[in-house]
Amino acid sequence: MTFVHIPDQPVAYLVLAAFLLAAGIFGFIRRRTLIGMLISGELIFAAASLNFMTVNRFMAPDPSVGQIVVLFIMGLSAAEVAIALSIIIAVYRNYRSIHPKELSELNG
Amino acid sequence: MSPFPASAYIVTAVFGLVVATTVGGALIAVLSHRIIRSVAGLALCCLGLAGLYYFLNSPFLALMEILIYIGAVCVTIIFGVMLTETDEPELQGKRGQERWWAAVAVLVSGAIFWGIAHLGLHGQWPAQAVPETDGSVQAIGIALLTTYSLPFELISLVLLVAILGALTLARGGRSKS
Numbered sequence: 195m196t197f198v199h200i201p202d203q204p205v206a207y208l209v210l211a212a213f214l215l216a217a218g219i220f221g222f223i224r225r226r227t228l229i230g231m232l233i234s235g236e237l238i239f240a241a242a243s244l245n246f247m248t249v250n251r252f253m254a255p256d257p258s259v260g261q262i263v264v265l266f267i268m269g270l271s272a273a274e275v276a277i278a279l280s281i282i283i284a285v286y287r288n289y290r291s292i293h294p295k296e297l298s299e300l301n302g
Numbered sequence: 303m304s305p306f307p308a309s310a311y312i313v314t315a316v317f318g319l320v321v322a323t324t325v326g327g328a329l330i331a332v333l334s335h336r337i338i339r340s341v342a343g344l345a346l347c348c349l350g351l352a353g354l355y356y357f358l359n360s361p362f363l364a365l366m367e368i369l370i371y372i373g374a375v376c377v378t379i380i381f382g383v384m385l386t387e388t389d390e391p392e393l394q395g396k397r398g399q400e401r402w403w404a405a406v407a408v409l410v411s412g413a414i415f416w417g418i419a420h421l422g423l424h425g426q427w428p429a430q431a432v433p434e435t436d437g438s439v440q441a442i443g444i445a446l447l448t449t450y451s452l453p454f455e456l457i458s459l460v461l462l463v464a465i466l467g468a469l470t471l472a473r474g475g476r477s478k479s
Contacts, residue, residue, distance in 0.1 A: 197314060198310040198311060198313075198314050200314060200317065201313060201314060201317040201357050204422075204427060205422060205423055206317075206321070207354065207358070208418075208419070208421075208422030208423075209419045209422055209423065210321060210324060210325070210354070211418075211422075212414070212415050212418035212419040212422060213325065213328070213415060213419075214324070214328055214347075215414060215415070215418065216411040216412065216414050216415035216418075217328040217329065217331075217332045217411070218328075218332075219407075219410060219411045219414055220332055220407050220408065220410075220411035221331065221332035223403070223406065223407035223410065223411070224332070224403070224404065224407045227337060229337055229379065229382055229383060229386070230337060230340060232379065232382075233331050233337075233340050233341065233344050233379065234331070234332060236344055236371075236375065237328055237331060237332070237344070237347065240347065240348070240351055240371075243351070244351060244354060247354075247355060247358045247360065247363065248358065250358070251358040251359055251360075252427070252430060253427060253428050253429075253430065253431065254431065255431035255432065255433065255434050256433070256434045256435055256437075256445075257359065257433055257435060257436070257437025257441075258435055258437050258438075258441040258442045258445045259445070261360050261362065261363050261437065261442055262442060262445060262446060262450050264363055265363070265366065265442075266453060266457055268366060268367070268370045268371070269457045269460070269461060270457070270460065271375065272370060272374060272375060272461070272464075273460050273461050273463075273464035274464075275375050275378055275379065276378065276464050276465065276468040277464055277467055277468055277471070279378060279379065279381070279382040279468070280467070280468035280469075280471040280472040281471055282382055282386060283382065283385055283386065283471075283472050284471050284472060284474065286385070286386040292386050
């Protein structure tokens, strides 16, 4: 495998997807605001999509299946962002804060 | 033979640029202190991902990535940033505890990266199968309306429920004053 063949090998894409997943999990642990955690979750979604597309391009017999799966992942993540942001706005209205450490009491 | 002698190197250089955009965007999204910069990093990362999808023979998904992630998701998150308090709070706890958590985060994510990258590098991947379709937009459309019509309808239901749920959640608790 020479240098110019890297875009035609699945290895680079798989390692990059692993990096995106690791970055997302790192952000999920480290972030101290809910929106920061939401952004890290989007990175994890991106890693999953990239993995699906890599397997679709290099190993799957039908190249349209992976693209459809990634389209569904995009739709699900858009729905997740809409719900999560409305929850964040509702939480901010009640607590005047979106820092997870301060959201420690349940209230009906 | 390729008509232009250095074309393979140019393609590899563009690939390197795309990978650097993705990695840099992800690092900005995770590490920057201000939330609005981290949203911009997410947009940059999605732009790089769109380039990667182009390299993976799917220009349709590259356009969809730009349209949905940069055009919809990032803009929605920016609205959320504008409506709430944005920045990371100052460090309040003990510094030693904070360092300990940073070490735990690096350790966990590093272990996950090492494990999955090891699997990707040394796994026994099957050889390329003979493609049944060409994976074009036409093939995607036919598959969406025949084989995958049920998930296609279900995802529209999920999006409808998400819109209604977001409206209800963000409306409730709003005071008149």
